[in-house]
Amino acid sequence: MEELQARHRKEQRDLQSQITQKKKQASKKTRKAVNEECDKLEVGLKQRHATEVAAMNGQGVEDANGQLEDLTLDGNGHEEEPAPNGTHQDENPQRNGSDVQNEDVGAQSKPKKGNRQKARLARRAAEQEELVKQAAEEAKNLPDLKQQERGRMLESMKERGLREKEIRADGHCLYSAVADQLEQLNIPIGTKPSSSPSVPIYRVVRAAAADYIEKHRDDYEPFLEEPLPDYLHKIRDTGEWGGQLELMALAKTYGTDINVLQDFGRVEKIESGSSKGDNENVMWLGYYKHGFGLGEHYNSLRKAG
Numbered sequence: 348m349e350e351l352q353a354r355h356r357k358e359q360r361d362l363q364s365q366i367t368q369k370k371k372q373a374s375k376k377t378r379k380a381v382n383e384e385c386d387k388l389e390v391g392l393k394q395r396h397a398t399e400v401a402a403m404n405g406q407g408v409e410d411a412n413g414q415l416e417d418l419t420l421d422g423n424g425h426e427e428e429p430a431p432n433g434t435h436q437d438e439n440p441q442r443n444g445s446d447v448q449n450e451d452v453g454a455q456s457k458p459k460k461g462n463r464q465k466a467r468l469a470r471r472a473a474e475q476e477e478l479v480k481q482a483a484e485e486a487k488n489l490p491d492l493k494q495q496e497r498g499r500m501l502e503s504m505k506e507r508g509l510r511e512k513e514i515r516a517d518g519h520c521l522y523s524a525v526a527d528q529l530e531q532l533n534i535p536i537g538t539k540p541s542s543s544p545s546v547p548i549y550r551v552v553r554a555a556a557a558d559y560i561e562k563h564r565d566d567y568e569p570f571l572e573e574p575l576p577d578y579l580h581k582i583r584d585t586g587e588w589g590g591q592l593e594l595m596a597l598a599k600t601y602g603t604d605i606n607v608l609q610d611f612g613r614v615e616k617i618e619s620g621s622s623k624g625d626n627e628n629v630m631w632l633g634y635y636k637h638g639f640g641l642g643e644h645y646n647s648l649r650k651a652g
Contacts, residue, residue, distance in 0.1 A: 348403055355396045357642075362392050364588065364642045371570060371591045402478060492637040496610050500633060503612040504648060509631055512647040518586030520645045521632075522549040522556070525597055525605075527647035528630040534601055552597065556589070557582040559596040567592060588643065591617075598630075605630040608648060 366385040373381040504511060512527055514520045526548045529536050537551045557579045560567045564575055570592060571578050581587035594617045598605045602621035606614050606629055615634075631648035 348400075351399060351403055355399075358392060358396075361642045362388060367588070368590055368643070370572060373570075375569065402475065496635060496637045499610055499612070500608070500635070503608055504633070504651075506612070507608070507631075508651045509608070509648040510651040511633060512649050514644075514646050516644050518588055519547075519549040519553070521589035521593060522552040524632050524645045524647040525630065526552050527649075528605075528632070529601060531647075531649055532603065532628060532630070534603065550583075553582055553589075555600045556593045556596045559600045560592070563596075563599075567596075589645075603628050603630055605632065607632045607634050607645075609634045610636065 366388065369381050369385060370378075501511075512524075514523045514527070526536055529552075536548060537555050539546050539548075539551055560582070561575070561579055568575055582589070582593065594605055594607070598617045598619040599621075602619050604619050605617040607617065608614055608631065633646040633648050635644045635646070636642075
């Protein structure tokens with residue numbers, strides 16, 4: 348159950364990241380359709396998680412007729428069988444003392460219902476164990492998306508004369524990767540606050556992105572689904588992941604184009620609109636969708652050699 352819950356949490360994070368990316372890239376015309384698609388993805392994931400948790404707990408197992416079994420237990424944990432009129436046998440208010448006495452005598456001659464309950468629980472446990480085995484076998488046959496993506500990315504880097512500088516997967520990877528690229532291009536990153544000289548360099552890059560978005564709010568607010576001050580707070584002061592909007596702001600801030608190498612050799616170009624954004628003065632980032640535990644990730648790509 349702990350492994351299942353851990354996988355569910357990771358899938359929820361991955362889906363949330365995917366939804367965030369989709370919504371950031373949506374235009375005014377496509378926003379409604381994208382929101383509907385994201386809602387369907389969330390509902391589908393929740394339903395699948397609920398089904399898997401129910402299966403793990405042995406709930407909702409179908410009987411031979413395809414109907415869900417309905418177990419009613421008495422106070423001792425034994426199964427009660429409903430009376431013909433749909434009420435439980437112990438709910439009849441017409442019983443007198445002799446009826447109760449006769450029932451007690453008859454109960455002594457019948458098998459204990461607890462044995463039936465134990466047998467049913469044992470059968471459910473066996474069915475659940477078989478489901479787990481089947482899931483494990485299916486997992487063996489699934490492709491290793493992480494390994495496949497990694498292999499294709501390395502091949503694409505080789506074709507472009509690039510090598511990878513791995514960045515820590517801590518939520519700040521986009522900003523740390525940009526900081527590394529700025530250092531390689533000898534572009535000033537910015538000034539650390541005098542009151543906090545030991546502030547991490549990625550915080551300076553975060554602040555630069557937030558400052559640009561704040562100054563050009565009319566260009567960015569139509570794409571936000573929350574108030575601008577809240578969004579800027581996440582950029583400046585938290586470990587919120589960066590994405591398309593932040594890359595656009597950083598390209599404008601530092602006056603250099605940004606090339607994002609993705610799986611299958613696709614390159615997404617973020618243009619700065621500056622004359623400095625030439626082939627010799629361009630950032631290269633590597634974007635991974637499956638390669639890291641937190642989900643989406645950026646590494647810095649330096650020139651090989």
